[in-house]
Amino acid sequence: MGVTVREVMASKFFKKCDLIAGAGGLDREIQAVALFDAPDGYLWFKGKEFVLTTGYLFQQHEGLFRDVVLFLSEKNSAGIAIKVDRFLKEIPQDIINLCNEINFPLISLPYETAWIDAINAVNSLAMNKYIIRINEHQYKRKKNTSTYSLAKKANEVLEILHHELGKHILLFDILEDKAYSFPNIPRYKELHYQDLIDPVFSYQKEIICEHLKIYRIKNLEDKQEETWVTMPIVVGDIEAGYLLVKEDDKKIDYYNIFSLRLAFTLLVYIYEQVYYMNSIDGKFQDEFLQEIIYGEYKSNEKIYKRANSLKLNIAKSYLAICIQQDDESIQLDKYREKIAHRIYQVFSKDKVLFGLLEENRMVILYAAHQRILKNNADIKQICQEFILNLQKDILNSRFRCGIGQSIESIVNIKKSYMESIKAIEIGTYIYPEKNLITYKELGPFRLIRRESFQGEDFKEMTEDIAPLLEQDDGEDLLLTLKTYLESESNYNLAARRLFIHSNTVRYRIEKIQQLCDLNLNDATERLKLEITLKFMKFMKHT
Known part of the structure; x- marks a missing residue:
């Protein structure tokens, strides 16, 4: 993100400051503001600092002044601002000539300038620049503000962040199991976020911001491989996605981290909108499933109309999957977001509808190709993965799952649901060691009530x-x-x-x-x- 020395000098706060030398370096980038008044303090500057000093160390040591300027310039620091009227009444001409020669900005600060005010002025300029860019971008695309499309809004944030950092940006959406990138690079979309968050090769993990869990991942086996900065997008206590920045030879700096934090805030807000809309949709799904299973619809036409409103393809075959938790102290409604998160991890979102029928029971309507619907092994594997993941999320839970047979019309889904219930109730005693049973596996025992x-x-x-x-x-x-x-x-x-x-x-x-x-x-x-x-x-x- 950063700002240039030129932008700082043009700001209202620095109007009273004078550029003494180094006009050719006004486009140097500032990524942080640092104070310097210790003899060897400059040795720990790493680049892009805008250095503030009283000049106390230089009043009798022009050689040190020269060494500091050369060192800062080599480190690609942004410039140095000195309170000329404090200890140095004037800047030596040799130093002025040197700064002009190497294009290193040398600036005089008024005596009364407080350090904290100067620091805040630069920080605010950098931060406001990014915020203004976001607002301008949002204004240009205000027609999209009414939609809760995660893809559109996420891509807007990635685009802004890319223009600000000048680096490739990726977002892994865990909920939808999708990857977004800006610029759009297909090979990045084929990656899985775990490949970069916890890679199989030897790597170094550097903490950038512990509170927000921002880390830098460096490949120790391949020195030519790029490094990644990773950041989880957390909504509530659910990891909804991961924001990643591909670094080149230039690492992201202080103001870049601020840009990341703003992007994080925007993405969390976007995800919260999506979760809010999903929670509203979830209530409608509960009602629809309860009504269709308990036979409260008086006509098929009303079922089809409601199904269409929930984006269900009524032309497809469906089967019912019932999942039950017997611990009465665990109320599934409190874990709706985690349940949805886990369901959409293993099922395609456009092929599944789920709802909570009771405090301890959920039902999933699954639409898939007939080959898959008839292959119990595939469905059982998907359901088993879902159950195992959910039991990790909900402590002390133990789920049992029953799978009904596919039904050609969603109008008759109650039949498949009753089969899934029977698979649990009867199957528990036929196969006590199993937590997942299909109605088909009951064989002749399906005749038992x-x-x-x-x-x-x-x-x-x-x-x-x-x-x-x-x-x-x-x-x-x-x-x-x-x-x-x-x-x-x-x-x-x-x-x-x-x-x-x-x-x-x-x-x-x-x-x-x-x-x-x-x-x-x-x-x-x-x-x-x-x-x-x-x-x-x-x-x-x-």
Whole structure:
């Protein structure tokens, strides 16, 4: 960003200052203001400083004056301003000639000038220059101020920042999984933000601003590789994106950091607008899903009209994905933004609609190509990734997921939703080790209704094994019978799974057959028992 010495000298505050020498260097860039009155203090200047001094050190040491000017010029400092009337009544002619020769601005400051006022004047000039540029840019594009298009607004910020810094600017939108760059360079858009935030090669991470987590990433394996300045765009406690600046041989400086901070503020504001609109849309999505699933629409026409307003393609096939959290202390509505963030990470935004039906249950309508809808493995992988990410965001949460079958018309999505619910409720007992089950995986168990396991009905179904429950070792007998059946009636395999001797398994199975009068040689009897044992847990929950 910066300002030039020429711009500073033309400002109102510096009108009373005189340019003594070095007019050819008035276009030198200022990136910071520094005070100098220690004998060796100049040795720590790194370039582009506008140096203020009383001249105390130079009153008897013209040689030091000359060394300082040469050093600052070589470091590409912007210039030096001296209170001539304080200690130096006049500047030696040799110093004036030197400054003219090397085009290094030498300026006289009035005696009464306060350091803080001079520093603030330069800082304000640099900051206001960037703010004015933003306002002018916004004025030119005021027709776009009513839109909440992240792409348009983000590109405007990148363009302004590029013109200010003269460097390539990138924005990685984590929510949409997209990359924007200015100038538009396709190869940068193919990068993933993790490749630059946490690269696989050896790198050095330099802190530029710890509070805003601005870092410089330098490749230690390839000295020719460019460095990147990275900055997370955080809305609430969600990382919505990353702003990156590609550095060349010239590093960004103090006023550049201020430009970055302003760009950060603008981008956070833009993202907040997007999140606000998404939260409003989210409420409408909840209502639509509740109404369509609970059958509150009286005509298909109203469903199609509402679906169109939510940008749903009613010509596509959809399936319902139900995700449930059983911990009543966790209310999903409080995590809506995190849920949306994670959903759009794994699902294409234009193919998914989600809503919260209850405090602990969400539903996702997913529209995809028929090949994908029929391939349970692909859908399960996407859902599993979503669940794992969400469990990282919400402490102590444990989600279970059910996936219904695809429906040709969104009007009938309730059918797929009920299938996803059944996949959770019945699948939990068939596959207790799984947290994600498809309706298709239930197989013939999809014919079972949960209501069948309530009260007396279920007790009648378990009459055959009721005698086992009266035994002191009843729990061991039930576990042995269940494991034996799951081991295809193989004593040795069941013994290995139970970590007991095979003779113990034989003894228990014989005891079970005597107590319950069972014929385990009958395949149908074995199937009935295996199903009953699968759902024994229902008895404990009803």
